[in-house]
Amino acid sequence: MSDDPKHVGLPVAGYVAQSADKVALVNNNKLVEEAVLRLLDQLAELPDVDKRWLSIGRTEIEKGFMAINRSVFRPARVEGDLNLQISGLIAALIAGLSEAKE
Template identity: 40%
Template sequence: MADPQEPGKVTGYRHHPQDRIDLVNRIKAIENELGFLVAELNARDDIDKRALALGRTHLQTGFMWTVRAVFQPESNL
């Protein structure tokens, strides 16, 4: 296992080339932008909050799996 203090190394993840890091950063930027939109929707009174909360949860899950597809973490699970 790599030294957890090694720059750029996250425990459970292999080293990634810059193009993959850039790709995940693009995904995260889109995720953050969508988060701002969800917050804006949540501030409205004419929005179904339960449906929005479910949508938010599913979006979080989708983005998590999208990042995982790119980074392919090492796991025993």
């Protein structure tokens, strides 16, 4: 697999640029996941299927694909002064709540 060119990561802390090969691999995983989820959608239409267990199975499959894709993209941990970042976030949330009350 080639590591070039790089696709720019999302503007989210911990997300990094990815190679075209990794993006293609995860896109293939997403297609397989969608095929499985559509099969589960069909099963949900059957009257004698236990919807609770089907829901549990669906959640576990979604979690599995998420884990597989994270294994490819390997998002990093947030860097920097976490206290400063959290303080700014809390201040923004408080300001937003104050505006919502007005």
